[in-house]
Amino acid sequence: MGRDDVDFPVAVVLPAAGTGERTGLQTPKQFCTFLSRPLISFTIETFERIPWINCIVVVVARESHDLMLHIVQQFHHTKVKVVKGGTTRHRSIFNGLQVFSESAEGPVIPRPKVVIIHDAVRPFVEEDFLLKITLAAEEQGASGAIRPLVSTVIATTSKGFLDHSLERTKYRASEMPQGFLYDIIYQAYQRCSESDFEFGTECLHLALQYSGTSAKLIEGPPTLWKVTYKRDLAAAESIIKETLSLSACLISGAMAEAVELSSRLQKSLELHHMTSSASLSEIEEMVTGFEETQHALLYPVVIICVNLCMSNEASDIQKNDEPAPIMDLSMKAKERNILLYCVQIIYSKVPELWERSVARLTEITEYLIRDRNPVLTGQILRA
Numbered sequence: 001m002g003r004d005d006v007d008f009p010v011a012v013v014l015p016a017a018g019t020g021e022r023t024g025l026q027t028p029k030q031f032c033t034f035l036s037r038p039l040i041s042f043t044i045e046t047f048e049r050i051p052w053i054n055c056i057v058v059v060v061a062r063e064s065h066d067l068m069l070h071i072v073q074q075f076h077h078t079k080v081k082v083v084k085g086g087t088t089r090h091r092s093i094f095n096g097l098q099v100f101s102e103s104a105e106g107p108v109i110p111r112p113k114v115v116i117i118h119d120a121v122r123p124f125v126e127e128d129f130l131l132k133i134t135l136a137a138e139e140q141g142a143s144g145a146i147r148p149l150v151s152t153v154i155a156t157t158s159k160g161f162l163d164h165s166l167e168r169t170k171y172r173a174s175e176m177p178q179g180f181l182y183d184i185i186y187q188a189y190q191r192c193s194e195s196d197f198e199f200g201t202e203c204l205h206l207a208l209q210y211s212g213t214s215a216k217l218i219e220g221p222p223t224l225w226k227v228t229y230k231r232d233l234a235a236a237e238s239i240i241k242e243t244l245s246l247s248a249c250l251i252s253g254a255m256a257e258a259v260e261l262s263s264r265l266q267k268s269l270e271l272h273h274m275t276s277s278a279s280l281s282e283i284e285e286m287v288t289g290f291e292e293t294q295h296a297l298l299y300p301v302v303i304i305c306v307n308l309c310m311s312n313e314a315s316d317i318q319k320n321d322e323p324a325p326i327m328d329l330s331m332k333a334k335e336r337n338i339l340l341y342c343v344q345i346i347y348s349k350v351p352e353l354w355e356r357s358v359a360r361l362t363e364i365t366e367y368l369i370r371d372r373n374p375v376l377t378g379q380i381l382r383a
């Protein structure tokens, strides 16, 4: 079965109205930023890239509504409808589902046949698994992602002692995404109790209890984990950085040695090389040029200026030190989500010295591209 089998409308509801209390942070985790971009925007982009998903309903807290509209505009999300959430996850999900019902305020959005419900703080979901969940929901009425339990589940007595433990092989952890025939899950939410709304955590249970539909369970990849604690944010950032391509734009002077050096760097890194007199004015034109060609740079673009000094005379090196202009330009570039780094390397006719410098330059360049640390922009780094 492939994406061509999805010949019916599919919508997504992303509950994102929580406070992220367990992270211990002031900012709700869905709005924590990585590389100047909120976590929720990474999740939305994952769904937006999928052509057979028609509409993404993002459910946010009342106080985050304007922030979410700004994020939609800044990152050019096109399939998104923002609605206000509720005091619990189930209430937020129901608010999201009501967008498609006749009684919804505002223009009626075409009702999907299948609706995917996915926590907004689970950014690492792949199209192939979403396809499995969607087709299973269309066929069975409901479907859900599961993962093996890592810890054994135990029941405790009222006094805090062990009552009994569950046989781990018979149980699974319920994860997201989950898929439903829209009518099945909407009816379940219309029928569920106040206690379900207040204390429930499982949409599959509602479909079974109130619509008599037992979900098809599909084991998903380990990447479906949910950002819950502060450590999960660090893990998410590391994965996001790893998924970014190692591509960068390398600018060097037009001298033969500089071109030769750049071609050596290109062999070890995915670099787009440009030669120019590497004057700051030319680089400035390039930085503003980026702004014209790409309205919103979704990921920081990395530009590395390699400054080859043909002599190690202090005066020459000092002459190349232009902290103020390159710093000013890098600040301007950062506003456009462009990270401008400068690495200086002193040419040596002594092969061992030159090879060592080139190795250091390669190492620094690779680190700058991988880590995209804004603090090092505008600095004159020396290989």
Ligand SMILES: Nc1ccn([C@@H]2O[C@H](COP(=O)(O)OP(=O)(O)OP(=O)(O)O)[C@@H](O)[C@H]2O)c(=O)n1
Pocket (backbone or CB within 6 Å): 014, 015, 016, 017, 018, 019, 020, 021, 022, 023, 028, 030, 059, 085, 086, 087, 088, 089, 090, 092, 093, 119, 120, 121, 226, 227, 228
């Ligand atoms: N009233 C709520 C509570 C939670 N969620 C969303 O449901 C998803 C999963 O919930 P959880 O991980 O528990 O998020 P929080 O409730 O924000 O976390 P915490 O319990 O630590 O406060 C999150 O995307 C969260 O924003 C929601 O839309 N509305």
Ligand SMILES: O=P(O)(O)OC[C@@H](O)[C@@H](O)[C@@H](O)CO
Pocket (backbone or CB within 6 Å): 089, 119, 174, 175, 176, 201, 202, 203, 204, 226, 228
């Ligand atoms: O909101 P919480 O983190 O308490 O729980 C969310 C999870 O229960 C939920 O995402 C999956 O178990 C699937 O239902």
